[in-house]
Amino acid sequence: MAAIRAQRRPADLAAIDALVARAFAKHGGTQAFRTFREERHDIVSLVAERDRRIVGSVLFSPVYLESPVGEISGMGLGQLAVDPDYQNQGIGTQLSETGLQLLRDRGCPFVIVIGHANYYPRFGFEPGALHGMQCQWPGIPEETFMVMFPCGKQPGLTGKATFDGL
């Protein structure tokens, strides 16, 4: 278990950058999501601390859905990363579940993620295509574009999802 803290502070940014770089380098990937270095009220960020160090981080940023009933605001889960020395100890799960609970408490209607199709379903994510949702980037493999509904699926939550600023 790690201690989960919301929100990140400006002084956390360097440690978060370092851990994100280490986590994604280990998996041979690059992280495409914006870091959103500026402080914004509409961003939810959480850090996991262990041994007085930041060992995990997740960031949720706004996503807009072009639905049949107009534009609906939700969130996107991006930049989930756990320090390779601390992976497979449940920290990614703690960060994801705590963040999704926070969004549920705020009444967030949907959360989008583009990620590992065998990791995110444990948090309730399902393929966006099952719910009539499309990704803003047409080339993204269909199974990696997923959605979950923290407050239950409401009518009209279909259409193209676009990350704010991306």
Ligand SMILES: CC(C)(COP(=O)(O)OP(=O)(O)OC[C@H]1O[C@@H](n2cnc3c(N)ncnc32)[C@H](O)[C@@H]1OP(=O)(O)O)[C@@H](O)C(=O)NCCC(=O)NCCS
């Ligand atoms: C993906 C990541 C956040 C998981 O964090 P974690 O703290 O290691 O995960 P947890 O301990 O909560 O969960 C462990 C489970 O995740 C799975 N897992 C870990 N890394 C994974 C990956 N890259 N792809 C798919 N599943 C992964 C493990 O196999 C394990 O599965 P199990 O519970 O069925 O045995 C972490 O491995 C990481 O930072 N990876 C590099 C960055 C990255 O890929 N981020 C996600 C972008 S979509």
